[in-house]
Amino acid sequence: MIQEQLEHVEEKICRACERSGRKREEVTLIAVSKTKPIEDLKEAYDCGARFFGENKVQEITEKYPQMPQDVKWHMIGHLQRNKVKYIVDKVALIHSVDSLRLAQAIQSEAAKHQLVVPILIEVNMAGEESKFGVSKEEALPLIQQISALENVHIEGLMTIAPYVDDPEENRWVFQEMKKLSIDIREKNIDNVDMYVLSMGMTGDYEVAIEEGATMVRVGTGIFGSRNYSF
Numbered sequence: 001m002i003q004e005q006l007e008h009v010e011e012k013i014c015r016a017c018e019r020s021g022r023k024r025e026e027v028t029l030i031a032v033s034k035t036k037p038i039e040d041l042k043e044a045y046d047c048g049a050r051f052f053g054e055n056k057v058q059e060i061t062e063k064y065p066q067m068p069q070d071v072k073w074h075m076i077g078h079l080q081r082n083k084v085k086y087i088v089d090k091v092a093l094i095h096s097v098d099s100l101r102l103a104q105a106i107q108s109e110a111a112k113h114q115l116v117v118p119i120l121i122e123v124n125m126a127g128e129e130s131k132f133g134v135s136k137e138e139a140l141p142l143i144q145q146i147s148a149l150e151n152v153h154i155e156g157l158m159t160i161a162p163y164v165d166d167p168e169e170n171r172w173v174f175q176e177m178k179k180l181s182i183d184i185r186e187k188n189i190d191n192v193d194m195y196v197l198s199m200g201m202t203g204d205y206e207v208a209i210e211e212g213a214t215m216v217r218v219g220t221g222i223f224g225s226r227n228y229s230f
C-alpha cells in the first residue's frame, strides 16, 4: 500500500513539474512519517524514500538509530530551545525556525559539535492565529539577525498553508512565499541562501509545485491517515 501511494504521489509530482515547466529534480519529496511505526518507514525506504519528516524531537531520536545511515531527517515541527541538543547532529534540515532565540540555541549546540546546521525560516503567510511562524514583514529582519550566527545557515523559507477543501484557495499563499523568497534573495545577505521553498502538503502539494516549491512535505498521501488516539 505504501509503495502504491508513493508511486501515485511521484506521478502527481512529475505531472505538476511538467505543467509548470520545471524539472523533477528541482523538487524534493519529504515523506512525513510522524506517528507512524518504523515498519512503515522501512517500507517507504525500500521503495526509495530517503527524506523523512518528523515533528517531534522524541520521534526523531527513537527512529534515528533504527533506520539506515543514508536517511535524511527533516525536523518540520515546532522546536523547543531546550530540545535542540537532542537532534542538532541528527537532522539534515530544520524547517521551523521562527525566532532569534531558537536560532541562537541551534547556534550554540551546533558550535559544540563543530557543525553548520541548515535551517529554514517558517513564515505564517496566511496569518493564522493557531500557527507558528513569523509574518511576511518579520521575515527579513529575523533573517538579517540570524545571518550573523556562524554555525547556522539559512537555506530558504517554509510555510504551512491553511487547511482548505480546494487547494486552489492556497495558490496565493504559495505565490506570496515565492515572491518573498525572491525579495530576500535580492538583498544578497551574507551567509543566507534562498534556494529552498518548503511548501505543500498532501492536500495542496501540486499547486505548491506549480508555484515554485522545492520541497513538498507529504504524510497522509504516502502513509495513510494518522491515529492520534493512543
Ligand SMILES: *Cc1c(COP(=O)(O)O)cnc(C)c1O
Binding pocket: 032, 034, 055, 076, 077, 160, 201, 202, 203, 217, 218, 219, 220, 221
Ligand atoms: C504533518 C505535517 C505535514 C504532512 O501533512 P499531510 O497533510 O499528512 O501531508 C507537513 N508539514 C508539517 C509541518 C506537518 O506537521
